[in-house]
């Protein structure tokens with residue numbers, strides 16, 4: 459057994475997202491989002507689930523904050539539903555939407571919990587999608603107007619902002635692979651959208667600096683790790699292409715002002731021609747105050763010619779898997795963090811998402827989710843290795859506070875440390891809640 463100790467100023471938190479927990483999709487003046495449309499299109503979401511009720515956090519946020527208070531967290535990462543603020547994406551502001559987030563933020567502050575606000579966690583106003591969505595450069599300016607309003611409205615209350623959650627999911631998962639909203643399957647479109655998202659991020663950071671409202675701003679790319687099956691260069695290159703698709707494609711423009719050549723060349727081979735306008739790369743390359751890192755899983759992989767987009771195949775190592783089928787691969791977490799440190803230096807990092815899917819149900823009032831505790835122990839140990847190796851980690855925010863709408867998987871996949879009964883909306887603290895609470899209180903755990 460070993461004691462895994464964290465830095466004395468380590469921040470601990472939990473994360474959620476608007477469409478996944480709020481419900482009340484037809485309440486409070488909220489406009490329609492692309493996830494309302496996508497989830498209600500037959501075949502897109504398991505069991506035809508949608509976010510109309512979800513965890514009903516729009517009404518139950520006070521109960522949620524009480525759970526966070528009991529947990530003893532320092533920071534709560536939530537997202538704002540753009541359609542609650544601008545029901546049509548632009549134009550008239552919905553005061554009821556602002557009022558809801560003021561209630562939530564005030565409740566957090568009253569309980570000594572710092573709000574970390576994600577401005578975009580996938581629920582684009584449908585009205586903007588109807589005009590092309592992220593493929594239309596006008597959406598960039600619409601987002602900056604939305605962000606400006608939020609910065610001014612919550613100045614002094616919110617001091618940690620994230621522009622975008624997981625731009626790889628927003629662009630490639632949603633417009634090339636097509637399993638998330640709006641469900642396109644077009645590599646050229648998806649790659650151009652990834653560029654517009656980066657320009658959006660850069661323009662939003664510029665606006666944040668210009669307003670001088672105080673606080674810090676970053677973004678939260680999702681990451682993965684593929685460990686080469688052998689030391690053959692073709693295996694190493696194949697793994698670096700997949701890692702590069704998540705990490706370098708989004709972080710190089712922000713931190714270095716240019717796309718990674720090896721990925722540009724690969725996409726060009728696939729027929730992609732990026733439309734980069736004068737000044738775009740300078741706009742993207744704005745200094746950020748911190749970097750969010752989301753990590754869940756990785757695997758061993760090797761080169762396979764003409765396999766998928768990036769010519770690699772997974773090699774089955776019979777790693778344990780969580781209930782969503784993702785291999786448990788904590789070494790990948792360490793390797794991602796070391797890759798980021800080696801590539802981009804000492805940027806302060808918050809782990810903005812890390813967690814696991816285990817679908818344990820309550821029995822006699824408790825939920826024995828030992829798998830999730832094991833996952834947390836393994837990944838927090840990997841995190842402590844990275845910190846010991848010099849990675850500038852400021853905080854760890856687990857996904858998720860509670861079970862919620864897991865996108866295309868609907869309510870079938872549970873990531874929460876709190877169980878939600880979707881019929882009664884009753885919350886039940888899982889064993890992992892109590893483990894995480896003790897770890898936060900101690901700032902260490904014994905593995």
Ligand SMILES: N=NNCCOCCOc1ccc(-c2cn(C[C@@H]3NC[C@@H](O)[C@H]3O)nn2)cc1
Nearest residue numbers: 475478624631635637680754811857863864865
């Ligand atoms: N790479 N090639 N894939 C080819 C085949 O992909 C098929 C499916 O792919 C993916 C990839 C990634 C995810 C995913 C989900 N979460 C969890 C959420 N994060 C933000 C928060 O809202 C959480 O709910 N993080 N990542 C889902 C599906």
